[in-house]
Amino acid sequence: xxxxxxxxxxxxxxxxxxxxxxxxxxxxxxxxxxxxxxxxxxxxxxxxxxxxxxxxxxxxxxxxxxxxxxxxxxxxxxxxxxxxxxxxxxxxxxxxxxxxxxxxxxxxxxxxxxxxxxxxxxxxxxxxxxxxxxxxxxxxxxxxxxxxxxxxxxxxxxxxxxxxxxxxxxxxxxxxxxxxxxxxxxxxxxxxxxxxxxxxxxxxxxxxxxxxxxxxxxxxxxxxxxxxxxxxxxxxxxxxxxxxxxxxxxxxxxxxxxxxxxxxxxxxxxxxxxxxxxxxxxxxxxxxxxxxxxxxxxxxxxxxxxxxxxxxxxxxxxxxxxxxxxxxxxxxxxxxxxxxxxxxxxxxxx
Amino acid sequence: xxxxxxxxxxxxxxxxxxxxxxxxxxxxxxxxxxxxxxxxxxxxxxxxxxxxxxxxxxxxxxxxxxxxxxxxxxxxxxxxxxxxxxxxxxxxxxxxxxxxxxxxxxxxxxxxxxxxxxxxxxxxxxxxxxxxxxxxxxxxxxxxxxxxxxxxxxxxxxxxxxxxxxxxxxxxxxxxxxxxxxxxxxxxxxxxxxxxxxxxxxxxxxxxxxxxxxxxxxxxxxxxxxxxxxxxxxxxxxxxxxxxxxxxxxxxxxxxxxxxxxxxxxxxxxxxxxxxxxxxxxxxxxxxxxxxxxxxxxxxxxxxxxxxxxxxxx
Ligand SMILES: Nc1ncnc2c1ncn2[C@@H]1O[C@H](COP(=O)(O)OP(=O)(O)O)[C@@H](O)[C@H]1O
Ligand SMILES: [Mg+2]
Numbered sequence: 001x002x003x004x005x006x007x008x009x010x011x012x013x014x015x016x017x018x019x020x021x022x023x024x025x026x027x028x029x030x031x032x033x034x035x036x037x038x039x040x041x042x043x044x045x046x047x048x049x050x051x052x053x054x055x056x057x058x059x060x061x062x063x064x065x066x067x068x069x070x071x072x073x074x075x076x077x078x079x080x081x082x083x084x085x086x087x088x089x090x091x092x093x094x095x096x097x098x099x100x101x102x103x104x105x106x107x108x109x110x111x112x113x114x115x116x117x118x119x120x121x122x123x124x125x126x127x128x129x130x131x132x133x134x135x136x137x138x139x140x141x142x143x144x145x146x147x148x149x150x151x152x153x154x155x156x157x158x159x160x161x162x163x164x165x166x167x168x169x170x171x172x173x174x175x176x177x178x179x180x181x182x183x184x185x186x187x188x189x190x191x192x193x194x195x196x197x198x199x200x201x202x203x204x205x206x207x208x209x210x211x212x213x214x215x216x217x218x219x220x221x222x223x224x225x226x227x228x229x230x231x232x233x234x235x236x237x238x239x240x241x242x243x244x245x246x247x248x249x250x251x252x253x254x255x256x257x258x259x260x261x262x263x264x265x266x267x268x269x270x271x272x273x274x275x276x277x278x279x280x281x282x283x284x285x286x287x288x289x290x291x292x293x294x295x296x297x298x299x300x301x302x303x304x305x306x307x308x309x310x311x312x313x314x315x316x317x318x319x320x321x322x323x324x325x326x327x328x329x330x331x332x333x334x335x336x337x338x339x340x341x342x343x344x345x346x347x348x349x350x
Numbered sequence: 351x352x353x354x355x356x357x358x359x360x361x362x363x364x365x366x367x368x369x370x371x372x373x374x375x376x377x378x379x380x381x382x383x384x385x386x387x388x389x390x391x392x393x394x395x396x397x398x399x400x401x402x403x404x405x406x407x408x409x410x411x412x413x414x415x416x417x418x419x420x421x422x423x424x425x426x427x428x429x430x431x432x433x434x435x436x437x438x439x440x441x442x443x444x445x446x447x448x449x450x451x452x453x454x455x456x457x458x459x460x461x462x463x464x465x466x467x468x469x470x471x472x473x474x475x476x477x478x479x480x481x482x483x484x485x486x487x488x489x490x491x492x493x494x495x496x497x498x499x500x501x502x503x504x505x506x507x508x509x510x511x512x513x514x515x516x517x518x519x520x521x522x523x524x525x526x527x528x529x530x531x532x533x534x535x536x537x538x539x540x541x542x543x544x545x546x547x548x549x550x551x552x553x554x555x556x557x558x559x560x561x562x563x564x565x566x567x568x569x570x571x572x573x574x575x576x577x578x579x580x581x582x583x584x585x586x587x588x589x590x591x592x593x594x595x596x597x598x599x600x601x602x603x604x605x606x607x608x609x610x611x612x613x614x615x616x617x618x619x620x621x622x623x624x625x626x627x628x629x630x631x632x633x634x635x636x637x638x639x640x641x642x643x644x645x646x647x648x649x650x651x652x653x654x655x656x657x658x659x660x661x662x663x664x
Binding site: 068069070089090091093095096097099101103105106107116117120121164165168 | 554556557559560561562563564565566567570574575578579
């Protein structure tokens with residue numbers, strides 16, 4: 001279905017061929033001494049929205065800059081639409097990038113910023129104004145074209161940056177934490193905006209973030225990175241349900257680790273633990289332990305309990321209770337029972 | 351409340367005493383005067399300058415009596431008439447003006463890449479070397495440097511000796527216009543680089559990367575992004591280089607050998623050779639006027655905002 005904003009326009013949603021748009025093969029990047037990316041390999045299908053998720057310093061930006069062509073990998077090769085691109089400078093790749101600090105040109109208006117890639121790519125000069133207007137409309141900035149960059153709010157600047165990165169219909173859109181600086185409400189709004197635009201245009205997108213919620217909400221696929229290494233590449237639900245290792249389990253969601261004596265690490269999500277004042281409240285649980293409530297945090301739609309469990313070496317287990325009305329809120333210091341089923345326990349080989 | 355010694359160390363007590371003393375000599379209600387106090391030295395200096403100009407203006411309206419070597423009592427515009435009609439002064443004025451313009455253009459052209467590399471290089475070693483090369487000449491005064499060029503460029507100088515080795519007859523490199531301009535460019539380069547560097551530092555490197563990803567090669571990135579954003583720095587550096595060159599004395603005197611006088615040399619001659627203070631003052635005032643008009647012109651062309659003054663830019 002054609003989105004309203006694009007009706008009658010020359011922009012056609014790209015068909016989703018199951019072809020590989022980006023292929024990263026054993027890429028390493030070493031800055032004098034710092035191994036920022038370690039033998040990274042992955043394929044990304046055309047039209048997909050991929051998020052690279054990882055803590056600060058895990059090599060996300062470096063990986064993105066390698067794909068954009070601002071840096072050359074120390075070893076390995078990157079293929080875009082099947083062609084090796086290591087020797088291709090950024091301005092000859094068809095990549096739109098939205099930078100962490102947006103990198104809008106301060107001496108130009110919003111429309112001039114959006115027109116810049118068209119001028120640089122020698123589009124037909126007569127067609128440029130209409131096209132700029134169309135893309136400003138698409139990011140809901142119709143009529144703001146004559147504003148200078150500093151006359152726009154943070155969210156509006158964000159939209160200008162997106163329009164500028166997309167107006168020349170690049171093969172690939174790269175987003176380097178462009179939402180990190182926004183307040184939470186605006187950020188969540190913009191996440192959905194990104195997703196909407198990406199769906200409308202069908203442009204293959206790689207988004208970088210350290211925000212697990214954003215990764216889960218917007219992506220077709222998530223790559224989790226740590227220490228320059230790809231930890232897991234999977235669909236959001238898969239990443240959440242079956243994290244491939246302890247790092248991923250810990251980074252996404254709230255996870256309690258129950259270390260077993262044989263060195264194998266076992267873990268259980270906070271929302272998979274049931275809590276009750278009596279054993280009878282936990283029928284069906286495979287494992288039941290006794291504990292003392294250390295803290296109870298009321299968060300509106302749920303209560304977060306921290307429970308000290310003596311039988312597990314005095315570990316503090318975090319438990320989400322999404323139905324606090326079922327039993328009166330348990331006060332700190334009160335004795336409770338925790339239970340879970342064996343199927344919910346995650347196991348990681350050491 | 352008694353406080354134990356360890357909890358309230360001696361240094362804090364000293365600070366308290368100092369603060370009490372400061373409050374005594376400068377009570378808080380004087381606070382409003384502080385901005386004016388800070389302006390005072392500048393106002394004093396500008397005041398002295400205006401007084402001096404007044405004095406020079408007065409002398410410029412009197413002619414020299416060649417029989418008594420005294421300045422005339424009556425006011426006359428004769429000096430101004432001479433300054434505007436005698437071809438010697440027109441030649442000198444034209445030479446200085448054209449020279450300062452050429453020096454400005456050449457200096458900015460050379461300084462820009464230097465400053466750019468210094469700001470953008472990822473190698474600390476290169477940056478340090480460039481900085482040292484920039485600051486070393488500052489410790490060698492203008493006159494000494496000009497004499498250095500005499501030694502290097504003279505008829506028996508190093509350059510001509512080197513040329514002799516490959517069989518080229520000595521060339522007269524000194525005492526012409528180009529020697530003066532060369533000396534001036536070499537002298538102005540560090541000033542220009544120092545004024546350009548902060549302006550270039552203020553341009554986020556990411557803007558250049560962004561331009562690249564949007565399809566601009568380095569030449570177009572330079573033309574459309576770096577150059578426009580560096581304009582305040584270019585205007586500032588250009589102004590400094592132009593006014594310093596226009597009013598320069600040492601380079602024309604030493605590298606021009608008397609044949610390539612700039613306005614300042616002509617003024618010097620009037621004051622100290624012919625002792626015609628009247629004409630000297632006239633020329634000095636005209637130089638001030640020309641310089642001010644040049645600065646005014648630059649400001650009207652590019653706007654004072656280009657010096658990052660006025661409305662703040664994010
Ligand atoms: N230009 C650079 N020179 C040297 N080290 C760098 C450079 N850029 C990044 N690094 C290092 O590489 C690692 C990964 O950085 P980066 O890719 O920026 O991580 P992220 O974007 O995930 O926060 C960090 O340890 C960082 O210090
Ligand atoms: Mg980063």
